[in-house]
Each structure stands twice: as C-alpha cells, then as structure tokens.
Amino acid sequence: MSPASLSVLDLVPVSTGSTPAEALHRTIDLARHAERAGYARYWLAEHHLNPGVAGSAPNIVIGAVAAATSTIRVGSAATLVGNVRGLQIAETFGTLAALYGPRIDLGLGRSGAPAPGTPKPPPLAPRTDEVVDGLLVPAPFDFRIAAGSRFALQGELLGRVPGDVDRFDGELELIRALFAGTWSRDGSVVGAPPAGGAPVELWIHGSTGGASARAAGALGLPYGANYHTSPGTVLASVQAYRDAFRPGVLDAPHVIVSADVVVGRAADEAEELALGYGQWVYSIRSGAGAIEYPTPDEARATPLSDEAAAAVADRIATRFVGDASHVADRLETLRRATGADELLVTTITHDHAARVRSYDLLAAEWARRAAAEVTVAV
Known part of the structure; x- marks a missing residue:
C-alpha cells in the first residue's frame, strides 16, 4: 500500500515576541511551502479568545490561503456548528468555492451545550494506556474536568445557548440541501446563492465514538478523527464511523487522522524545537486559553508542576x-x-523557519518512501 497522502492542519499559532498579524502572514507563507512540498490539503482550525492562537476567523483565512495558492485543497477543520447557523456556513463556503474553484473543503464539528434535562454521559470507564499495533493509545482524558472561565466566556460572547449541540443534525441537513439546491419551504425551493451547486467537499470531524462519527457514517461522508487532541479515543472514533457507514456521498469509508509532529534535521534538534508544547497544551486544557508559544529557553525557565505535567502527559x-x-x-x-486513508499533520514551534523546515523535511521523506514503494512494485 502506498503511503497515505499528507495534509496540514494550521491553528495559526502566535509565538512569544510576535503578533497575531505576523502569525497570519506566516500562515500564508507556510501554505505556499506546503503546496510546493506536495501536501494535499491545508485546513484551518477555529479557536476563540486564545492569546496564542490567531485562527479565530478561519473562513477569512481560508480565502487568503486559497488566493495565495493554486492547487492545494483549502478548508476548515472544523467549522463549529454551535457557533454559527447553517445558512451562513453554506453561503460562506459557497462564496469561497465560487471565488477559488473546486478545491474548498468544509469540515463540520459539533459544539455547544445540550438542552436542560439531557442525561449526562456516564464517566469515562477507567482504562490504562495501551499499545495497539505499535500505536500508543493512552487512557482517555476527561475533558469535563478542563472546563474553565475562558470556555464559559467564549460561549457567552458567541451567543451559545443550552441545546445548541442538538442543532447539529438539523443544520447538517440544511447545509447539504442548500448545496444541492433542494431545500424547500411550503413546497417551494429556496435558493441560497452562491451555495447552490457549489463544489464543496463536506467532512465531519469528531474526537470520540459518538454522534459525529455515527452521523458521518450514516450519510456516507468522509470523517476526520483526532489523534492529536484526543489520542485516547481515536480508535473508538474511527470504529464507530466505520460501523455506522452506509454508502452515500462515498461508496466506502474514508478517514483522515490527525497527528502532532515536529521534525528536525536530527533527533536532538527536534527535541529542542518541541520544548514548550507541554506548557502550551496545559494552558488550553486548564481553561485559561492558549498562551503565546514559548521559546525553548522560556519553556525551560517555566517547567510544569507535577499536576500540570500529568494533565498533558x-x-x-x-x-x-x-x-x-x-x-x-x-x-x-x-x-x-x-x-487511515489520509494523515493530517499539525506542527507548532516557536520559530517559523523551523516550522516550515519540519513540514519540508517530512514531505521529502514521505515522497521518498512513496517512490521506493513504486520502484519495488515495478
């Protein structure tokens, strides 16, 4: 089997000593490098109220990246349905496709709080770390303990209300119908130009074996599973999608799986570049909001407490x-x-040149392996 295609997930990280504007311009630069290096997709994430992440308006950044490139697919991973209405999503991505052609991807994610009275999911069953076919699958992290004031403030400012998460299936149906040009009210089709007929590739993203995975499978849509944010649940997530899959948009399941990576010219360089990641992840999981990504020296000067280190282990x-x-x-x-049919790589380092080099080195090695497999097959 030839290596799966590689794609890029960009959070638009802000490094200490830089500005959000610089981070956004670096995203454009990285996207150009990624296209030249042969990456298949360039996806933007959505995060709000985080000093260390400038990707708060991914739809705008998608347009900027698409304008700066010509062949790489560009899209969202993910557009959070709890934050915006389906009509706005369809019109926005229809506009992007109208401007930049059939290389726009729309990844949808479920977010928000359930309606009052909704039974709470049971606590995660205790489980130790496992190694499955060589892959470390750690005990699942219980994200409910990570709730903090920053998360609550995001919900307030975005106008979320209890029950938003329950809108997902209906909004998904609306978005698909608007793209297909079949949505109707009182027997009359209602168009939402330029969404109707837009050549947008629709994905659903999820972190668990829950409703998102099942919805993607039931509709025969491609699915994005998160190893980088929720490694303990990735296998359950992928399995739930495959179990629920029925031919629809696709004839067979199609999965992209994310991973956090840092590549250096040598192992010791990579380890140095990777410093600061623990502090950055903890700032998110603690509910404080992502900090600006530290230098290796700054990371060494502010080591994590034992409790914090355990929370990001x-x-x-x-x-x-x-x-x-x-x-x-x-x-x-x-x-x-x-x-996985595809792999989605996210790399964060303090130094932009090192981040670009990491993607370049990985792409070159991946291409070398693909060429070697072709040679052996011949």
Missing part, C-alpha cells in the same frame, strides 16, 4: 518528535493502526 507521549525517518515511521504506525 497523553499529548506529550503521542506527539511524534524526531528526524524525518523516525516521524515517518510513527505516522506509518498511526496509519496502520487506524486504517
């Missing part, structure tokens, strides 16, 4: 750090264990 252990050969080996393991 799963993320540290599942980040692939090393030279290109080592990281490619780990990605091959991730692909094999999850059955």
Whole structure:
C-alpha cells in the first residue's frame, strides 16, 4: 500500500515576541511551502479568545490561503456548528468555492451545550494506556474536568445557548440541501446563492465514538478523527464511523487522522524545537486559553508542576518528535493502526523557519518512501 497522502492542519499559532498579524502572514507563507512540498490539503482550525492562537476567523483565512495558492485543497477543520447557523456556513463556503474553484473543503464539528434535562454521559470507564499495533493509545482524558472561565466566556460572547449541540443534525441537513439546491419551504425551493451547486467537499470531524462519527457514517461522508487532541479515543472514533457507514456521498469509508509532529534535521534538534508544547497544551486544557508559544529557553525557565505535567502527559507521549525517518515511521504506525486513508499533520514551534523546515523535511521523506514503494512494485 502506498503511503497515505499528507495534509496540514494550521491553528495559526502566535509565538512569544510576535503578533497575531505576523502569525497570519506566516500562515500564508507556510501554505505556499506546503503546496510546493506536495501536501494535499491545508485546513484551518477555529479557536476563540486564545492569546496564542490567531485562527479565530478561519473562513477569512481560508480565502487568503486559497488566493495565495493554486492547487492545494483549502478548508476548515472544523467549522463549529454551535457557533454559527447553517445558512451562513453554506453561503460562506459557497462564496469561497465560487471565488477559488473546486478545491474548498468544509469540515463540520459539533459544539455547544445540550438542552436542560439531557442525561449526562456516564464517566469515562477507567482504562490504562495501551499499545495497539505499535500505536500508543493512552487512557482517555476527561475533558469535563478542563472546563474553565475562558470556555464559559467564549460561549457567552458567541451567543451559545443550552441545546445548541442538538442543532447539529438539523443544520447538517440544511447545509447539504442548500448545496444541492433542494431545500424547500411550503413546497417551494429556496435558493441560497452562491451555495447552490457549489463544489464543496463536506467532512465531519469528531474526537470520540459518538454522534459525529455515527452521523458521518450514516450519510456516507468522509470523517476526520483526532489523534492529536484526543489520542485516547481515536480508535473508538474511527470504529464507530466505520460501523455506522452506509454508502452515500462515498461508496466506502474514508478517514483522515490527525497527528502532532515536529521534525528536525536530527533527533536532538527536534527535541529542542518541541520544548514548550507541554506548557502550551496545559494552558488550553486548564481553561485559561492558549498562551503565546514559548521559546525553548522560556519553556525551560517555566517547567510544569507535577499536576500540570500529568494533565498533558497523553499529548506529550503521542506527539511524534524526531528526524524525518523516525516521524515517518510513527505516522506509518498511526496509519496502520487506524486504517487511515489520509494523515493530517499539525506542527507548532516557536520559530517559523523551523516550522516550515519540519513540514519540508517530512514531505521529502514521505515522497521518498512513496517512490521506493513504486520502484519495488515495478
């Protein structure tokens, strides 16, 4: 089997000593490099009220990236339905497709609080770390303990109300109908130009074996599973999608799986570049909001407490750090264990040049392996 295609997930990180404007311009630069290096997709995430993340308006950044490139697919991972209405989503991505052609991807994610009285999900069953087909699958992190004031403030300012999460299926149906040009009211089709007929590739993203995975499978849509944010639940997520899959948009399941990586010219360089990740992840999981990404020296000067280190241990252990050969080996393991059709790589370092180089080194090694497999097959 030839290596799965590689794509980029960009959070538009802000490094200490820089500004959000600089981070946004660096995203454009990275996207151009990614296209030249052969990455298949360039996806933007949505985050709000985080000093260390400038990706708060991914739809605008998608347009800027699409304008600066010509062949790479560009899209969202994910547009959070709890934050905006389906009509706005369809019109926005229809506009992007009208401007930049059939290379726009719309990834949808479920967010928001359930309606009052909705039974709470049971606590996660205790489980220790496991190694499955060579892949570390840590004990799942219970995100409910991470709720903090920053999360609550986001919900307030975005106008979320209890029950928003329950809108997902209806909004998904609306978006699909608007793209298809079939949505009607009182027997009359209602168009939403330029959404109608827009060549937008629709994905659903999820972190668990829950409703998002089942919805993607039931509709025969492609699915994005998160190893980088929720490594302990990735196998359950992918399996739930495959179990629910019925031919629809696709004839067979199609999965992209994300991973955090840092590639250096040598292992010790990669380890140095990777410093600061623990502090950055903890700032998110604690509910304080992502900090500006520190330098290695700043990270060494502010070590995590034992409690904080334990709260991010799963993320540290599942980040692939090393030279290109080592990281490619780990990605091959991730692909094999999850059955991924594509892999979505996210890399954050303080230094922009090092981040670009990480993607370039990985792409070159991945292409070398693909060429070698073709040669062997011949």
